[in-house]
Amino acid sequence: MVIGELLGSVLATGVLGLPGALFQPGLPGTKITVDAPARKGWVLYTVQPGDTLSQIAHRYRVDARAIMYSSGLESPSLRPGQVLRIPLVDQASSSVRLPPGVQAYTVRPGDTAQSIARRFDLTLLGLVSANPELKSLDRLEVGSTLYIPTAEPGLIVRLRPGETVQDLSRRYGLSITAIARANQLSSPTEVGPGDLVLLPGIQARTTYERLLRIQEAERKAREEERRRLAEERRRQEEARRRQLAERQAQLRAQSQPQLRRANAVVAAAGYRWPMTNFTITTYFGRRGVFQRFHTGIDLAAPVGTPIYAARAGVVTVAGWSRSGYGLHVVLDHGGGQETLYGHMSRIAVRPGQRVERGELIGYVGSTGWSTGPHLHFEVRVDGVARNPLAFLP
Structure with a gap:
């Protein structure tokens, strides 16, 4: 939900722990001032027909268990008209969830995909599968983050807004059980947008082959640039030698002007x-x-x-x-x-x-x-x- 929609829900249902709005309907000339939304607080949400706890949690980007705890629910079952207390936490303050056995590595000067794979005893395909967003095998941005699978190999993807573990299961042909076991999930709601999910046994072979083609093209471009620079240096050296020879001839001619006359x-x-x-x-x-x-x-x-x-x-x-x-x-x-x-x-x-x-x-x-x-x-x-x-x- 975008900030505007969220703020509309807040004003319609009331907020506990959030600054409200100075709103006095019916009074002409009254100025309405709305404060900036707070980074933390709660939204009071009225359950609509067809709502489920997981859908509401996904909509507000919070853990379903946090809604149950804040609302005093003993089970995830909901009924229309029920009022839920939804805790809000600034997403910028939450950290991305990494799959177990995956560590983050910060790229250093001089690093290449090959050197990092050797350092962590990975195949190049394994490293690419863990980082399918790579743009080049040789040109890595210093300070950027690569993910290193130290246990079970596989494809690491970032969960997109609106995407669920069930969606990943259908797209990649894996069972939910296999994904849950590889990521140590007790519930699909434990991961949300921006979190990383390990898909065991899946390899990013198409991405890998594309990166190899890019690497070969970059190698040829570098070789062509080296040849161009070498040829340029050769031409400059020949020009320098010609200029030196001409200058020496001029000096010799200047040193014997009377002799020629x-x-x-x-x-x-x-x-x-x-x-x-x-x-x-x-x-x-x-x-x-x-x-x-x-x-x-x-x-x-x-x-x-x-x-x-x-x-x-x-x-x-x-x-x-x-x-x-x-x-x-x-x-x-x-x-x-x-x-x-x-x-x-x-x-x-x-x-x-x-x-x-x-x-x-x-x-x-x-x-x-x-x-x-x-x-x-x-x-x-x-x-x-x-x-x-x-x-x-």
Whole structure:
């Protein structure tokens, strides 16, 4: 019965132990004020033809024995016109009745249906049967309650308003005796709406199979999400590497701006490589903390490999060097520019001779301060050594 209907019965029959209403019929302008219904009290109910004690108890959601005790009845038999004193108790203050052998378990972080079933030595089907309202086997809400059957297994259902043990008996094909024995009921009226009832031997197989399908779908969704995230991380890593490579290329380009400009200028001015087949083994610049500054580039090649003039000029030096170059040649190209060719095995020009670009001037050797056959090639501008790579095409 809803609060409005209950309040109507209270006003029509009178209440013992409940605040009444200030009601004065027939007086014009009288204000009627009704207090909020009390949480505890009694309703005086007049028995109607066809009423039974169990029906009235179910209607008011109270124990039939409580009505008998409050009304001074010695038997559950009723007669029309009889006045009953029905005790009312706020349902929020009453606790849900659990079947014997069933305990409530509060879900903890990290729990799954499988882990809880293992903890209490249950099958997964047994746990689902005890909790047929489960929405997922893996996604359990922390703090929610699961019911654990520790004695007889079966399906646990919550009694709905208006539903009786007889209804459960007919629906699931169980005898009332079997349900009463499993739930230790001496009377069907001992359970009411919201109470849990154990139906022995019944399994929620359809719910179990549905949850297994949901679990598989969730597993596939998680796997797909992992693949998506892995692919996203891979693309991000590739993008990061490309950006790093581009940044490094930019830094290298920014560190040699004069070299690129010089290449364009000097290539037009007629410089060329002094050999056709070689390997660069040492570059221009500082080679180490304890090594001398390298004033040119070293081009490794077999002894006797021809060496050509990098640019047209006049031979100013052709002979032995006392400073480590061994047999070497120096060409003056005018405008303060010179090239030096060191460690030759044999010289093919003489001082004062005019040579053209690409003309033979000697052969690769390992004379002077040398650790192997190679050409030491230098470019000097106004007597200062410059990076030869800036003057070669």
